[in-house]
Amino acid sequence: MSSPYTSTLGFAAAALALLESGGVSRAPAEEPPAASPPRLRFDRFYTYDEATRALQALEKAHPRFLSLRSIGKSVEGRDLWLMTVANPATGPEERKAAMYIDANIHGNEVQGTEVCLYTIQHLVEGYERLPRVRELVDERVFYILPMVNPDGRAHWFEGPNTRHSSRSGKKPVDDDGDGLFDEDGLDDIDGDGEVLDMWIRDPHGTHKRSPDDPRLLVRVKPGEAGELVYLGPEGIDNDGDGRINEDGPGGYDMNRNWPADWQPQPHQHGAGDYPLSLPETRAIAELILAHPNIAGVQAYHNAGGLILRGPGDDALGEYPDPDVRVYDALGQTGEFVLPFYRYSVLWRDLYRVHGGFINWTYDELGIFSFTNELWNTGQYGARGREGLGGFDAESPERLRWDDLLELEHQFVELKPARHPLYGEVLLGGFRKTAGRTPPLFLLEELCHRNAMFTLYHAYEMPRVAFRSVEVERLAGEVSAVTVTLENSRSIPSRSAMAAR
Ligand SMILES: [Ca+2]
Numbered sequence: 001m002s003s004p005y006t007s008t009l010g011f012a013a014a015a016l017a018l019l020e021s022g023g024v025s026r027a028p029a030e031e032p033p034a035a036s037p038p039r040l041r042f043d044r045f046y047t048y049d050e051a052t053r054a055l056q057a058l059e060k061a062h063p064r065f066l067s068l069r070s071i072g073k074s075v076e077g078r079d080l081w082l083m084t085v086a087n088p089a090t091g092p093e094e095r096k097a098a099m100y101i102d103a104n105i106h107g108n109e110v111q112g113t114e115v116c117l118y119t120i121q122h123l124v125e126g127y128e129r130l131p132r133v134r135e136l137v138d139e140r141v142f143y144i145l146p147m148v149n150p151d152g153r154a155h156w157f158e159g160p161n162t163r164h165s166s167r168s169g170k171k172p173v174d175d176d177g178d179g180l181f182d183e184d185g186l187d188d189i190d191g192d193g194e195v196l197d198m199w200i201r202d203p204h205g206t207h208k209r210s211p212d213d214p215r216l217l218v219r220v221k222p223g224e225a226g227e228l229v230y231l232g233p234e235g236i237d238n239d240g241d242g243r244i245n246e247d248g249p250g251g252y253d254m255n256r257n258w259p260a261d262w263q264p265q266p267h268q269h270g271a272g273d274y275p276l277s278l279p280e281t282r283a284i285a286e287l288i289l290a291h292p293n294i295a296g297v298q299a300y301h302n303a304g305g306l307i308l309r310g311p312g313d314d315a316l317g318e319y320p321d322p323d324v325r326v327y328d329a330l331g332q333t334g335e336f337v338l339p340f341y342r343y344s345v346l347w348r349d350l351y352r353v354h355g356g357f358i359n360w361t362y363d364e365l366g367i368f369s370f371t372n373e374l375w376n377t378g379q380y381g382a383r384g385r386e387g388l389g390g391f392d393a394e395s396p397e398r399l400r401w402d403d404l405l406e407l408e409h410q411f412v413e414l415k416p417a418r419h420p421l422y423g424e425v426l427l428g429g430f431r432k433t434a435g436r437t438p439p440l441f442l443l444e445e446l447c448h449r450n451a452m453f454t455l456y457h458a459y460e461m462p463r464v465a466f467r468s469v470e471v472e473r474l475a476g477e478v479s480a481v482t483v484t485l486e487n488s489r490s491i492p493s494r495s496a497m498a499a500r
């Protein structure tokens with residue numbers, strides 16, 4: 001079934017479309033021209049199955065540099081795909097500094113997967129024509145895991161969702177403690193494929209139509225008459241306990257399940273039973289621990305337009321000075337290549353996180369690690385947005401961008417529907433593809449700029465070489481050997497945190 005976030009092609013046709021060959025003009029030739037390698041398109045989002053096929057097609061087309069394997073299974077049995085990008089002809093993986101890149105640990109934060117696919121394609125396609133890319137592929141290794149939470153991704157694409165739902169993995173959790181698991185999730189009550197905002201008419205309502213744009217609802221001032229009351233996201237009371245949508249699929253946060261300042265419920269919502277209690281986080285931790293050559297980490301999320309580093313809590317103290325200088329240099333270059341984004345510290349600029357992934361990879365393993373929060377609504381206007389939220393679903397300006405740049409694609413005007421409990425309600429608002437993910441016409445730019453930031457990070461990983469070796473004969477068979485080692489890149493061969 002076609003849907004607003006994919007092209008209208010079914011996958012059988014899309015297999016051709018997304019593996020479109022490069023446009024080479026046809027000229028009479030003595031030998032038949034070699035088939036152009038397949039090319040992925042970045043004007044669409046890939047479902048879990050489509051991304052899987054895209055990874056397999058890339059590996060098949062570029063066996064010299066790519067190897068794809070599954071490092072484990074998700075709760076629902078989907079493979080956790082890992083693509084290794086390396087040139088075996090220039091030495092074994094474990095002797096090269098590696099960049100680990102992943103995405104989509106939050107199931108609804110989908111576009112990091114496209115950034116990963118873009119990165120893989122850019123590395124293999126650029127090898128022959130871009131010396132910097134060749135250097136990266138010859139001298140470094142890339143471990144790229146595009147879908148950390150494949151179940152969350154699959155449900156987000158397949159089911160009715162808001163932009164914030166399907167964040168969790170799909171291991172059933174009894175969120176409300178009634179002995180039932182996942183018994184009351186979101187519902188598409190009018191069958192239009194969307195979960196929108198649900199409102200009811202009320203002369204004493206808290207909201208009214210906006211004077212700037214009557215399609216928008218604004219909170220009334222004290223003493224002012226309202227028209228509507230917000231009921232929450234679309235849904236019914238599936239289990240008849242008097243509450244609506246109180247226990248949906250899953251109910252935890254894989255990015256709070258890592259062994260770094262891990263804290264249980266209720267101190268840290270969504271932490272899981274113990275660190276690495278989930279098959280996905282466990283498999284990834286084992287992969288990273290088995291690869292001590294990993295010297296850089298990027299974990300893509302959305303949204304807000306941030307280049308984030310830890311610490312996750314100020315109680316842990318600031319990172320060691322020499323490492324902060326490295327982070328600052330990388331982060332400020334990041335702001336240059338990502339002009340819509342801000343280099344930020346997790347606890348200070350976003351929120352406190354206990355048991356976060358990049359907190360584990362840096363605080364515990366000493367690897368310089370970033371999380372880019374992909375997409376910033378201000379980017380519609382070719383600028384960043386004031387404030388760090390990035391979810392502007394209320395301003396007349398946001399709606400005007402939708403009217404003029406997306407031709408009213410993302411916004412659904414209020415429409416009546418029957419609700420079994422409330423009677424007539426009104427449904428409307430932005431679809432799940434608005435707010436956290438970019439419009440498709442800006443997706444490729446998002447992929448390119450973020451991929452280039454991460455390749456820059458990978459380039460700056462330590463590169464240690466012998467500068468000189470001097471041998472001085474002292475007496476008999478005793479010699480003094482003086483070796484000078486040089487690290488020509490800005491990231492030290494051992495971070496201050498690793499040394500600590
Ligand atoms: Ca329950």
Ligand SMILES: [Ca+2]
Binds near residue numbers: 188193
């Ligand atoms: Ca609906």
Ligand SMILES: [Ca+2]
Binds near residue numbers: 184236239244245
């Ligand atoms: Ca209920």
Ligand SMILES: [Ca+2]
Binds near residue numbers: 186
């Ligand atoms: Ca429900």
Ligand SMILES: [Zn+2]
Binds near residue numbers: 106109301302
């Ligand atoms: Zn996230």
